[in-house]
Amino acid sequence: MSHHEAGQDAIERDGEESSIERVAAELRAPVPIRAEFRAGLLRGVSMLAPPGSGAETERVVRRWRLRPLTAIAAGLACAIAGGLLTALLLGRPYAPPSSAALTDLTATMPLPGESAAASGGHATVRFVFVAPYASRVSLVGDFNRWNPTAMPMNRSTDGRAWLIDVPLAPGRHVYAFIVDGDLAPDPAAPRAGDDDFGVPSSVVLVGGAAKS
Amino acid sequence: MTLVAVAKVDADSMTDAMLVRRVLDGDPRAFTILVDRHLQPCLRFATRMLGGQHDAEDVTQEALLRAYRALATYDSSNSFRTWLFAILVNRCRTSLLQRSRYTRRVVTDEDALQSAVSGDEAAATELRIEIGRAVAMLEPDQREAFLLKHVEQLGYDEMAAVTGAGVSALKMRVKRACERLQELLGEVNDVTS
Numbered sequence: 001m002s003h004h005e006a007g008q009d010a011i012e013r014d015g016e017e018s019s020i021e022r023v024a025a026e027l028r029a030p031v032p033i034r035a036e037f038r039a040g041l042l043r044g045v046s047m048l049a050p051p052g053s054g055a056e057t058e059r060v061v062r063r064w065r066l067r068p069l070t071a072i073a074a075g076l077a078c079a080i081a082g083g084l085l086t087a088l089l090l091g092r093p094y095a096p097p098s099s100a101a102l103t104d105l106t107a108t109m110p111l112p113g114e115s116a117a118a119s120g121g122h123a124t125v126r127f128v129f130v131a132p133y134a135s136r137v138s139l140v141g142d143f144n145r146w147n148p149t150a151m152p153m154n155r156s157t158d159g160r161a162w163l164i165d166v167p168l169a170p171g172r173h174v175y176a177f178i179v180d181g182d183l184a185p186d187p188a189a190p191r192a193g194d195d196d197f198g199v200p201s202s203v204v205l206v207g208g209a210a211k212s
Numbered sequence: 213m214t215l216v217a218v219a220k221v222d223a224d225s226m227t228d229a230m231l232v233r234r235v236l237d238g239d240p241r242a243f244t245i246l247v248d249r250h251l252q253p254c255l256r257f258a259t260r261m262l263g264g265q266h267d268a269e270d271v272t273q274e275a276l277l278r279a280y281r282a283l284a285t286y287d288s289s290n291s292f293r294t295w296l297f298a299i300l301v302n303r304c305r306t307s308l309l310q311r312s313r314y315t316r317r318v319v320t321d322e323d324a325l326q327s328a329v330s331g332d333e334a335a336a337t338e339l340r341i342e343i344g345r346a347v348a349m350l351e352p353d354q355r356e357a358f359l360l361k362h363v364e365q366l367g368y369d370e371m372a373a374v375t376g377a378g379v380s381a382l383k384m385r386v387k388r389a390c391e392r393l394q395e396l397l398g399e400v401n402d403v404t405s
Contacts, residue, residue, distance in 0.1 A: 020390050023397065024362035026343050031256045031265075038251065041273050045243060045280050052236055052284030 039183050040146035043174075043201070047142050122167045123206050129153065129177045129186070130161045137162040140183075141175030141201075148178050168206045176201040228292035235283055243280055250293065251276075253364055254300050260359050261304045263348050271307050275300040290373070297364070297374045301356065308352055346396035350389050353377075357385035358393070 127139050137153045143166065144150040153162035162177075177184045186202035226234075226242075228249070234242035254275060258268035278299050279286075286295050347355060360366045360374060361382075368379045375382065 019394060019397070020362065023343050023346075023393055026340055027260055027347065027359070027363045028256075029340075030252055031259045031268075033251055033255060034269075037269050037273075038247075041251075041276060042244060042247065044273060044277055045247070046240065048277065048280055050235075050238060050240065051280055051282070 034181070036140075036148055036178050036181060036183050040140060040148060043140075043142075043146040047145070122169055124165050124167050125204060125206065126163060126165050127153070127175070127177075127186075128156075128161050128163055128188075129179070129184075131179055132160045134162065134179050136178075136180055138178045139164050139166065139175060140178055141173055143168060143173055143175070153177075168204070170206050173204050173206065174201050175204060229288035232283055232286055232288065232292065235280075243283075246292070247276060250296055253293075254296065257297070257300060257359055257364055258304055260344075260347060260363060261352075261355060262307060263344070267307055267311075271300065271303040275303045278303075291370065294366070294370045294373050297360070297366070297370075301360075301374050304356070305352070342397060346393050349396060350392055354385045354389035354392065357382050358389035361386045 129137055131137055138148055139151040139153055140146045140148055151164055151166065153164040155161075156163055175186070177186065189202040189204060226245070228246060231242040231246050235246075251272070254272045255268055258271045258275075259265060262268050262271065275296070279296050282299075286292065347358075350358065356375065357371065357377075360371045361368075366374065368382055371377075371382050372379050377385075
């Protein structure tokens with residue numbers, strides 16, 4: 001290779017390196033970290049047992065991550081079984097619920113995979129957040145792993161409040177609302193006293209065998 | 213106020229290994245500091261690797277929760293970042309496998325394009341989108357190696373610990389990724405240089 005060719009190679013190599021460095025510099029730019037993502041992550045961590053304790057780590061109930069079809073099918077089965085039982089007891093024919101009623105019913109149904117006895121203590125809790133000017137409100141809590149997309153709330157008919165009905169097991173549940181991307185505690189409920197990770201949150205107690 | 217400032221300085225001066233020790237000794241708040249130190253590079257790697265914010269957040273959250281659960285297994289003689297990235301890289305691989313195809317969401321970043329006001333900004337945004345598109349077109353193992361080397365700036369030994377691949381294989385992946393990127397971005401580079 002002549003001097004000239006070697007020099008040309010070096011120039012090309014330098015050019016290649018600088019173009020790759022330009023690409024890398026562009027890719028090194030920080031990505032946005034959403035506040036609710038960070039808060040949900042830290043809340044998720046706070047739901048775990050201390051590392052190395054050997055305890056079953058998650059207090060969070062995984063059953064919320066059911067596929068919708070499974071939940072609907074199980075809800076339908078429970079609804080029909082319940083209706084038949086009622087018909088037998090009351091001696092009148094059973095009419096299957098309408099799809100609208102079924103939507104409501106699945107929200108209060110015992111969750112699939114649970115035995116009837118185990119699910120007996122569930123109670124449906126209506127969460128309400130008054131925010132007439134919000135465009136999007138969702139419920140996050142230890143019962144849905146602080147997943148901001150798991151429980152979008154519905155606007156009430158008068159447009160002032162946001163609602164969702166959630167069946168909860170007996171015990172203490174920590175939760176908050178995400179209002180247009182910002183985390184907000186429930187102004188009408190006691191604040192959680194264990195804000196280890198600095199996330200504003202509230203507490204709801206569901207009757208039965210309460211756990212701490 | 214002074215006490216808060218002192219506590220912050222203390223925390224900032226602690227190494228990752230010291231913070232891990234504090235978590236294991238029963239102070240979960242120390243993990244928040246670790247999260248804040250490493251969240252940006254983890255989320256950035258996952259975003260560049262998977263191409264979408266939603267998936268990136270999912271795998272980053274999963275990786276950090278796994279790291280927290282497995283904290284007792286961390287060997288403090290090694291870098292915490294390397295250990296954490298090994299978990300993250302695995303989560304990204306699993307996510308890509310589950311998806312079975314890589315959808316290039318970067319390409320659809322119309323919002324970014326529309327929000328650019330001046331000609332220079334528009335050109336910069338366009339370049340960014342072109343780079344995202346080119347990175348998305350790399351083979352996953354090449355993309356992974358390129359991002360670890362040139363974006364997260366890990367050494368080859370660290371990369372070997374993170375990926376489980378040999379150093380020479382990683383060098384080859386990075387080289388091929390660079391060549392492919394230059395090929396894909398050739399036209400853009402010609403325009404912008």
